[in-house]
Amino acid sequence: MATTKKKTASTAKKSTAGTGESGSSKNSGSSKNSGSSKNFAAAPVNKKLSKAERIELYRTIVGIRRFEERSLRAYNQGKIGGFLHLYIGQEAVAAGIVSLMEANDHIITAYRDHGHALAVGMSMNECMAEMYGKHTGCSKGKGGSMHFFAPDKNYWGGHGIVAGQTPLGAGLAFALKYKGLKGCAVCFLGDGAVNQGSFMETLNLASLWDIPVVFVIENNGYSMGTSLKRSSAKENLAHRAEGFDMEWEVCNGHDVFEVREVADRAMTRAREETKPFLLEIRTYRYRGHSVADANHEKYRTKEEIEEYKRTKDPVNVIKQQLIEDGTLSEDEAKKIDQEKKDEAEASAKFADESPVAPRSEVQTDVYWEVDNDSENKLKGTYFFND
Numbered sequence: 001m002a003t004t005k006k007k008t009a010s011t012a013k014k015s016t017a018g019t020g021e022s023g024s025s026k027n028s029g030s031s032k033n034s035g036s037s038k039n040f041a042a043a044p045v046n047k048k049l050s051k052a053e054r055i056e057l058y059r060t061i062v063g064i065r066r067f068e069e070r071s072l073r074a075y076n077q078g079k080i081g082g083f084l085h086l087y088i089g090q091e092a093v094a095a096g097i098v099s100l101m102e103a104n105d106h107i108i109t110a111y112r113d114h115g116h117a118l119a120v121g122m123s124m125n126e127c128m129a130e131m132y133g134k135h136t137g138c139s140k141g142k143g144g145s146m147h148f149f150a151p152d153k154n155y156w157g158g159h160g161i162v163a164g165q166t167p168l169g170a171g172l173a174f175a176l177k178y179k180g181l182k183g184c185a186v187c188f189l190g191d192g193a194v195n196q197g198s199f200m201e202t203l204n205l206a207s208l209w210d211i212p213v214v215f216v217i218e219n220n221g222y223s224m225g226t227s228l229k230r231s232s233a234k235e236n237l238a239h240r241a242e243g244f245d246m247e248w249e250v251c252n253g254h255d256v257f258e259v260r261e262v263a264d265r266a267m268t269r270a271r272e273e274t275k276p277f278l279l280e281i282r283t284y285r286y287r288g289h290s291v292a293d294a295n296h297e298k299y300r301t302k303e304e305i306e307e308y309k310r311t312k313d314p315v316n317v318i319k320q321q322l323i324e325d326g327t328l329s330e331d332e333a334k335k336i337d338q339e340k341k342d343e344a345e346a347s348a349k350f351a352d353e354s355p356v357a358p359r360s361e362v363q364t365d366v367y368w369e370v371d372n373d374s375e376n377k378l379k380g381t382y383f384f385n386d
Contacts, residue, residue: 004287017314022154040257041321045264049299053099054327055336057256058318060095061190063340064115065315067124070344071114071145075291080131081354082144087115089286091264092314093218094119096259097186100267104183106154108165110190111146112218124347134354141357142365163189163196171204173213177274182299186271194237206276207244214266216255217280224289224298238280251365254284254312257321284308377382 009076040046049057065175068086075084087094090112098107098119109116116322117127122138131135131145139147149157156172159165169187194217206213217237221228228235241248247269252264260283267276286305288296297305364371 001006008260017045020260021286028189035264036213037148038258040255040261041325043257043261045260046257048105050081052321053329055332057095057099057259057334058100058322058328058333060119061091061256062092062315062317062337064082064095064118065345066112066337066344067118067127067347070341071128073130073132074348074351076303079134079348080145081113084131084145084291085112085289086285086287086291087112088282090220090306090320092256092259092318093216093253093281093283094188096256097263097267099256100260100264101186102183102271104176104181105267105271106156106176106183106187106325107186107188108156108172109158109188110162110165110193111158112158112190115145115150116136116188117148117150117155120150120155121150121244122150122153122155124343125350128344128347129163129351129354132236132351132354133356134351135357136350136354139364140361161201163193165189166193166196166199166202167205169215169296170206170211170213173211173270173276174209176212177210182271184214186214186216186219186267188216188224191221192226192231193217193236193242195232203241203244203246203276203278207246210274211276214263214270214277214279216263217278219282220285221282222285222289222296222299225293225295227299234282238278241278246278247326248280250279250280250282251280252312254308254314254317255321256315256318284312291296302309376383 008064032168036277065085068088071080071084072086073303074080075376094234095113098116101120107120116128117138118124123149126136126138130139130141130143133141133144135141139149143149143158144158148157149155156168157165157329159168166187166189172187172308173185189199203215205211206215219228219237223231234240236250239250249266250264251258253259263279269275270277286309288294319328319333323330323333
């Protein structure tokens with residue numbers, strides 16, 4: 001990825017060698033020739049990974065893939081209701097960024113949230129049960145596929161309103177700054193959310209107040225079914241950061257080591273300088289926007305999908321890298337793959353056998369004050385019961 005960076009929007013330039021582009025006042029260790037000849041595994045942030053940590057990256061990516069495949073089967077069996085937004089093809093993004101998180105870092109995302117949940121350490125059982133609407137789910141079966149949460153792991157969920165999580169992500173980062181904690185908030189959003197007014201307002205405030213937030217655009221190219229070429233006047237989405245005097249960068253999302261190298265710069269800057277950053281990661285979803293998207297092979301060709309799978313599949317890319325550098329053998333890779341398939345299958349069994357929430361739970365988790373009977377004695381009134 002060639003990187004010609006300038007600070008001011010009026011003079012900023014971009015380079016289009018390969019996929020990567022960037023705009024910043026500082027360019028230490030730019031990811032030149034992104035997606036082509038550079039060995040991102042040799043970057044300092046990746047070289048310091050132990051063998052066990054490298055294998056764990058593979059386990060995470062494979063685990064997300066097998067969980068999503070089992071989820072699709074459950075949906076087709078009628079076990080899961082509502083929407084199901086699969087993360088198949090984008091696994092390296094969540095796995096790479098979550099692996100960089102420090103103690104005071106927080107993440108929040110939109111409704112394609114399964115990969116991030118598993119990456120932070122949520123179990124397949126609680127995630128699958130949530131999609132089944134069972135009481136053993138991470139949100140007691142009340143949120144479903146789009147609303148996984150794990151505050152104990154600094155994971156503030158999946159959110160169903162397009163771009164609705166972006167001001168919340170800025171709020172998480174603002175809280176860190178307000179409390180004097182060294183950390184950053186990473187807020188994920190899709191390419192379709194970039195045109196929402198709430199996101200523009202959030203970028204403005206993040207820059208105005210120097211909030212340590214990293215906005216990560218997971219650009220899979222097709223939003224809800226419209227290609228980026230048809231929906232955006234400029235295909236470089238991160239470039240919009242210049243209108244808010246914010247640094248930005250673009251990278252590919254199929255190589256977890258590239259994701260880690262570029263995201264590390266963004267997250268480190270947010271922590272160290274208390275500055276926002278806009279990172280666009282170009283990735284790809286194999287399935288439709290949701291499982292209900294029956295036209296996903298009409299607004300793009302089957303050949304396009306198969307070509308990405310053949311050359312840039314995140315599971316195959318890291319597997320090949322680890323086998324070539326001696327970290328992993330073919331047999332070990334197969335064993336991990338089977339373990340994750342078994343774990344995903346077991347999670348479906350767990351979800352199927354789990355109980356639904358009791359009727360007494362219908363009115364809980366609406367008002368915190370009601371559930372906890374705080375000193376304020378605030379009591380909500382449920383009009384539909386009157």
